[in-house]
Amino acid sequence: MQADEDIGKIAQAVPLLVSKSLELFLQDLCDRTYEITLQRGAKTVSASHLKQCVHRYNVFDFLREIVNKVPDMGGSDAATGEERNGGRRRKAHEGDENESDEDEVKRARM
Numbered sequence: 001m002q003a004d005e006d007i008g009k010i011a012q013a014v015p016l017l018v019s020k021s022l023e024l025f026l027q028d029l030c031d032r033t034y035e036i037t038l039q040r041g042a043k044t045v046s047a048s049h050l051k052q053c054v055h056r057y058n059v060f061d062f063l064r065e066i067v068n069k070v071p072d073m074g075g076s077d078a079a080t081g082e083e084r085n086g087g088r089r090r091k092a093h094e095g096d097e098n099e100s101d102e103d104e105v106k107r108a109r110m
Contacts, residue, residue, distance in 0.1 A: 032057060048073045
C-alpha cells in the first residue's frame with residue numbers, strides 16, 4: 001500500500017487491520033459456501049457453490065457481477081462416482097478372477 005503514490009502515508013496498524021478484515025471476510029464466504037455444498041450433498045466445494053452463495057446472501061451483492069461470469073455447470077453435484085461413470089464397472093484383468101469378494105468391494109468404494 002505504501003508503494004502506491006496515491007495513498008500517501010498510512011498508519012502502521014492499517015495493513016494489519018486490512019489483513020484481518022480480509023481474513024474474516026474470506027472465512028465468512030467460505031463457511032457459507034461450505035454450508036451450501038453440504039446442503040446439495042456434494043463433497044467438494046465448487047465454483048457453482050460459491051456462485052450460489054453470492055446470490056443467496058445480500059452481504060455479497062458486490063460480487064454478483066463477477067460471479068455471473070462463471071458458467072453454470074450442468075448436472076447434479078450430488079452424483080456419486082458410479083452415476084458419473086454410468087454405473088459401469090471396470091473389467092477384470094487376467095489373474096484377478098481369484099480375488100476375494102472383499103477385495104472387490106474395497107476397490108468399488110474407491
